[in-house]
Amino acid sequence: MSTNQTDPLATPLLPDPLAFLDDEVAALRERHLYRALRVMSSGQGPIVSVDERRLISLSSNDYLGLTHHPRLREAALTAVRDFGVGSGAVRTIAGTMSMHEALEAELAEFKGTPAVLTFQSGFTANTGVIPTITGETDLIVSDSLNHASIIDGMRLSKAPRKIYPHADVEALRAVLDEAVRDGRPGSGEPYRLILVVTDGVFSMDGDIAPLPGIVEAAEAAGAAVFVDDAHASGVLGRDGRGTVDHFGLHRRVAIQVGTLSKAVGVQGGYVAGSVALREILTQRSRPFLFSTSHPPAVVAACREAIRVMVDEPELHARLWDNTRFFKAELARLGFDTGRSETPITPVMMGNPETAMRFSDRLMDEGVFAQPVVFPTVALDLARIRTIVTAAHAREQLDRALQAFSTVGRELGVIRG
Ligand code: PMP
Numbered sequence: 001m002s003t004n005q006t007d008p009l010a011t012p013l014l015p016d017p018l019a020f021l022d023d024e025v026a027a028l029r030e031r032h033l034y035r036a037l038r039v040m041s042s043g044q045g046p047i048v049s050v051d052e053r054r055l056i057s058l059s060s061n062d063y064l065g066l067t068h069h070p071r072l073r074e075a076a077l078t079a080v081r082d083f084g085v086g087s088g089a090v091r092t093i094a095g096t097m098s099m100h101e102a103l104e105a106e107l108a109e110f111k112g113t114p115a116v117l118t119f120q121s122g123f124t125a126n127t128g129v130i131p132t133i134t135g136e137t138d139l140i141v142s143d144s145l146n147h148a149s150i151i152d153g154m155r156l157s158k159a160p161r162k163i164y165p166h167a168d169v170e171a172l173r174a175v176l177d178e179a180v181r182d183g184r185p186g187s188g189e190p191y192r193l194i195l196v197v198t199d200g201v202f203s204m205d206g207d208i209a210p211l212p213g214i215v216e217a218a219e220a221a222g223a224a225v226f227v228d229d230a231h232a233s234g235v236l237g238r239d240g241r242g243t244v245d246h247f248g249l250h251r252r253v254a255i256q257v258g259t260l261s262k263a264v265g266v267q268g269g270y271v272a273g274s275v276a277l278r279e280i281l282t283q284r285s286r287p288f289l290f291s292t293s294h295p296p297a298v299v300a301a302c303r304e305a306i307r308v309m310v311d312e313p314e315l316h317a318r319l320w321d322n323t324r325f326f327k328a329e330l331a332r333l334g335f336d337t338g339r340s341e342t343p344i345t346p347v348m349m350g351n352p353e354t355a356m357r358f359s360d361r362l363m364d365e366g367v368f369a370q371p372v373v374f375p376t377v378a379l380d381l382a383r384i385r386t387i388v389t390a391a392h393a394r395e396q397l398d399r400a401l402q403a404f405s406t407v408g409r410e411l412g413v414i415r416g
Contacts, residue, residue, distance in 0.1 A: 032353040055368035058386040065391030066265025079300035080378040095293035120257030125269030128287040131156035138193040171211035176221035194223035200243035201231035206340030224254040236264020254359040294328035319390040334414035346383040355382035365403035
């Protein structure tokens with residue numbers, strides 16, 4: 001106990017050097033860009049409790065309903081009993097248990113790649129891989145709508161970068177042609193590595209990257225392809241093996257990043273690729289070297305999730321049944337659902353204020369569907385982003401559609 005008798009709260013305050021933050025928050029509120037955190041008092045699932053209300057949730061990434069699957073719960077509980085709650089160290093010091101290595105071997109087998117390395121999150125996988133394998137003598141070529149974690153990964157890299165317009169394979173080809181023809185600025189030397197980076201499924205629009213065209217363009221330029229399959233993991237391909245499997249491009253995509261935090265239902269990220277890729281990441285990747293590894297419950301639940309994805313294909317089938325139904329019905333009601341091809345269906349609102357009001361009104365009608373506004377998407381492309389899951393019953397989706405219809409008419413987003 002401190003013997004200091006002065007009351008710290010009684011000390012006269014100096015001017016607060018962080019006072020500008022108040023102004024920034026006020027400005028966000030004024031522009032309808034401030035997002036209050038919605039606090040759930042229930043676990044994840046098709047029905048959640050928010051602000052004392054039971055709501056149909058269309059906002060989680062729990063595509064297969066694995067966040068609350070009995071087999072994953074049991075695996076996590078057993079791991080806690082047997083191994084405790086924390087891993088206690090980073091992987092390179094004392095934080096690699098046999099279960100960490102087993103998860104990686106199982107993921108490699110699932111993905112059909114020589115090796116896998118796990119990270120604490122999908123975000124960390126991107127920021128941990130990109131700057132580790134690229135440097136001044138390389139070029140990164142990135143889709144304009146790639147995820148924030150890819151952008152941050154590129155910012156951490158010393159490699160120059162070029163951005164091509166979203167999903168535009170011809171534009172990508174032109175960027176690659178120029179890079180091969182001109183080489184590195186100044187010297188004209190060829191790049192050591194040209195890395196083409198794309199999301200597999202784009203998280204705000206739900207469209208799938210034109211991977212066959214991207215791979216062909218990259219091969220013609222001697223470039224490597226890096227796919228971030230966060231929203232394709234568990235969703236596309238056989239049993240949810242991702243976009244590379246979906247398009248049959250095995251061995252033609254050098255690096256696949258996946259997340260364990262969405263369809264897999266738990267937490268984490270991984271990179272699937274060559275043995276050498278895994279090895280260099282274990283030696284050099286900063287989040288791997290400097291941040292504690294997954295706790296036992298997380299690893300055990302992830303391992304069980306992969307088994308469930310293979311043992312229970314009906315989850316995947318139900319996810320896609322629900323997706324087709326919900327998308328078709330939203331379109332039939334007259335909503336603009338953009339270019340989505342996956343369970344992510346944006347319902348376009350235009351300005352942020354309408355999106356915020358729409359979401360609030362949906363809550364009154366018993367539906368939890370969050371708005372996505374600037375800076376996540378462009379200012380005039382605010383939307384309600386919906387994701388249906390395998391766990392939704394048809395009757396819940398019907399009720400959600402009814403709510404969309406009511407609010408859509410009321411706010412003039414649809415006519416009729
Ligand atoms: N990449 C993409 C494309 C994503 O959508 C996300 C999650 N929003 C991530 C990476 C990060 O994954 P995680 O939540 O596992 O950090």
